[in-house]
Amino acid sequence: MKLVVLSGKGGTGKTTVSTNLSKVLNMAYVDCDVEEPNGHIFLNHDHVEEKEVFLLNPEFDTTKCTMCGQCVTSCQFNALAKVLDRIMLFPSLCHGCGACSLACPVDAIMEKPRTIGKIQYQNQFYMGILNIKEPMGGPVISELNKMVKESAIFDAPPGTSCSVVKTLDHADFALLVTEPTKFGLHDLKLAVELVKSLSVPFGIIENRAEEEEFLIRDYCEEEGLDLIYQIPFSKSAASKYAGGRLLIEDDDFKVHFETLGQLVMKRLEGA
Amino acid sequence: MKILITCESNHPQSMVDQRFGRCQYFGIYNQETEAFTFIENDGINANQGAGIATAQKAIDLQVNAILTGNIGPKAMDVLKAAGISGYVVKEGKVTEAVEQFIAGQLEVITEPSRG
Structure with missing residues (x-):
């Protein structure tokens, strides 16, 4: 089962969603943001195997x-x-x-x-790294696609360019993470267009949601899109993230991610 | 001597295009016949390497000099290897640039522009 987390806009919470969800669903985590992989900060790993990408x-x-x-x-x-x-x-x-x-x-x-990059991996953890000055992450992502045989969450790079398209290759389901800002909405629309054109079934997660802010909710309603979950804005979540910790260490957020996990699994079963 | 001028449109009164790889047209001036010909730059929408493609065009057209605004690092490598010099035109019409070049008033581009 291949689940891809993408966003369009950077900094909406792809890595937060991917890392925490991989834990509650017990799925492998695959960092495809090869120009700037950061999932490893949250998922500590002591020793890793390495493979070069040519x-x-x-x-x-x-x-x-x-x-x-x-x-x-x-x-x-x-x-x-x-x-x-x-x-x-x-x-x-x-x-x-x-x-x-x-x-x-x-x-x-x-x-x-x-050699243009490498892949570091260990139990349920994969990270693509593109060498500095190399402009093309696609081949590193293709190698990750080939390597990962188990059920996994693929953390896509930001944007909707070739690297994201590559990450979506053979995806069973896509999670589009956004935030209630105009930039978030603008880039969400691009991401929706992308997954639709690739015929990948998808749902939307609004991160840092605030009660009185209806930007994303209204858009999803108007377009008939599946808004799977709204992760609330929280200062303590931000400080956990900044400290390199998983949000599920916090009891409230553990419940949020477990609920989200169940909702996603339901979609995966239908996909 | 053949001179390639990067042009915004396809006539001698056009402005010089400051872009090398992604200029609109190539103007070719033949010093012997004093005639201009213009070719559309079909590499203008290249995903990458537009400068290299334009430098290759200059080589294939057997030009001796290039008048333009800026030349990037990769195109510069190609032109250097082919022994073709680029000359800076800050702004102005194609006919003026050619006159200035013939009068020896244009400076050689020694460093590629970046970013």
């Missing part, structure tokens, strides 16, 4: 290359240029698709692995 980049055999430039033309990512006497590669732009090596008529291109 991307295949072309290498050119200059004795075979005829400088025909077909590799440059075939590259959809503008990662190659043909200058005077050689082909230049910009590794940070290469998606490792292998089109250049297929296009090469004289077999002058070898595909060599280049």
Whole structure:
């Protein structure tokens, strides 16, 4: 069972929801926010296994290359240029698709692995880490998708870009976490559009909800969307979070997350 | 000598486009014939590497110099490797930029712009 937590807007509580929910549902936690993973702060782990993530980049055999430039033309990512006497590669732009090596008529291109990040894991915990200066988190997330076989909660990166789409790959259900602000609502709409276009069943969680604030409630009602739960605004929750603690250490929040967990399980059974 | 000017539109009275990779049009000035030709930049909406693609275009068109506002680091690497220099045009029309270049009044772009 794959449950993905996403939000559109950053800082609405994806990691808070994912980490606490993974505990009450006894599911694995998978940090796909590979540019800035922070789930590990809340889910302490003492010793971790490590696995490197590679991307295949072309290498050119200059004795075979005829400088025909077909590799440059075939590259959809503008990662190659043909200058005077050689082909230049910009590794940070290469998606490792292998089109250049297929296009090469004289077999002058070898595909060599280049490390772009790693995955740290142990019992029920997985964290993707993209190396500094690497622009593309997708391959690290794909590796996480391949690795995780158990029931798990995937903590997506913020936004609605390629990395989030990758995280949603083969998702059984998506939880969209938002907050009662105009930014929260604006980006929630983008996230709703994304999961709808990918046909992933989903529900919405309003975090830091306040009684007199109807922004998210009204939107969900108007659009007929499933507002699964409203996690109340609380100073003590904020201070727990800031101290790197799980909210379920607090009795009230334990009840909140257990209730939320049951509501989510009901949806998962239906999904 | 062939000069590539990044242009906002497709005529000699156009303003010089300050962007290199994502300029609207390439203006090509041929010094021998004193004629301009204009080509639409089809790489303007590239997801990435627009500068590299434009630099490649400059190489393929066999231009000797580029007049533009800014050149990014990756495009700069390509142009350096190909031995093509870029010259700064702060603002102004394409015809004026060409005149200034021929009069030797434009400075070579030595450092790529960032961000």
